[in-house]
Structure formats: C-alpha cells, structure tokens
Amino acid sequence: MRRLFLRIALNGGLAAAVLGLIGLLYAELAGLAFAAGRAPERFGPVEVGVPPPPPPDDITPTLRTRVPLAMAGGGFLFVAACEGLLYWWRGHPAEKKTKAPRPTAVDPERQIAELLARVEADKGQGTGVGSQGSGVSDQRAQSPP
Numbered sequence: 001m002r003r004l005f006l007r008i009a010l011n012g013g014l015a016a017a018v019l020g021l022i023g024l025l026y027a028e029l030a031g032l033a034f035a036a037g038r039a040p041e042r043f044g045p046v047e048v049g050v051p052p053p054p055p056p057d058d059i060t061p062t063l064r065t066r067v068p069l070a071m072a073g074g075g076f077l078f079v080a081a082c083e084g085l086l087y088w089w090r091g092h093p094a095e096k097k098t099k100a101p102r103p104t105a106v107d108p109e110r111q112i113a114e115l116l117a118r119v120e121a122d123k124g125q126g127t128g129v130g131s132q133g134s135g136v137s138d139q140r141a142q143s144p145p
Contacts, residue, residue: 004087012079019075023068030067031060 035058 012076015075016072020068020072023071027063027067
C-alpha cells in the first residue's frame with residue numbers, strides 16, 4: 001500500500017504542477033478576454049459634470065488563483081483515482097510476489113564424500129556395477145581369455 005501512495009504522490013504531484021502552469025496561462029487569457037469584452041456603458045450623449053459609471057469588478061486576480069488551483073486539484077484527484085483503480089485491477093504486486101527461499105550453500109567436498117560413501121556401500125552389498133544382481137557385467141573386472 002505504501003508503494004501505491006508513493007506512486008500517487010509522484011505522478012499526482014507532476015500532473016498537478018503541469019496543470020497548474022497551464023491553468024495560470026488559461027487564467028491570463030480569460031482575464032484578457034474579459035477585460036477586452038467590457039466597455040463602459042454610454043448609450044446617450046456624454047454630460048459634463050456627471051461621473052461615468054464605475055467599471056465592473058476586475059476578476060483577473062480571482063481567475064489567477066482559482067483556475068490554476070482547480071486544474072491542479074482536478075489533475076491530482078484524477079491521477080489518484082486512476083492509480084487506485086490500477087492497484088485494484090492488477091492486484092497487489094508487491095504483496096503477491098514472495099521470493100522462494102534460497103537453497104543453502106552445499107559444501108562440494110561434503111557432497112563428493114557422500115557420493116563416494118554411497119558407491120562404496122553399493123560395492124560392499126553387491127548391488128553395484130559388475131555384481132551378479134544387477135545383470136550388467138563390469139568390463140574391467142573380467143580378464144580377456
């Protein structure tokens with residue numbers, strides 16, 4: 001589970017950073033478009049001594065904070081949801097894979113000694129090569145006629 005949280009933190013953080021920068025650019029464009037679209041309302045002749053109507057509130061500073069934060073948060077949540085679904089679908093890879101125990105190191109000299117002892121025991125019982133019980137004759141044991 002720790003591996004999942006690390007993946008979410010890494011991938012979600014990268015996505016949030018990139019989307020936050022893109023959101024900052026979108027906020028600037030939206031602020032420019034909003035500023036260009038608003039003009040003071042003057043339908044009639046301009047009267048001297050009457051102040052113009054106040055301009056609408058500037059929303060550019062609000063856009064500069066809300067749009068990048070919303071995009072970064074949305075991107076982080078999207079990555080977290082996708083990583084969670086992948087974890088659920090694939091299973092728990094780190095927990096399933098258990099390493100088989102390594103075989104202990106066998107001393108080759110001891111192993112050779114055991115094999116030699118077994119061969120000597122077989123010769124002593126008469127079950128080895130060349131004995132009458134095996135049905136195989138030993139070429140070295142027979143002398144030529």
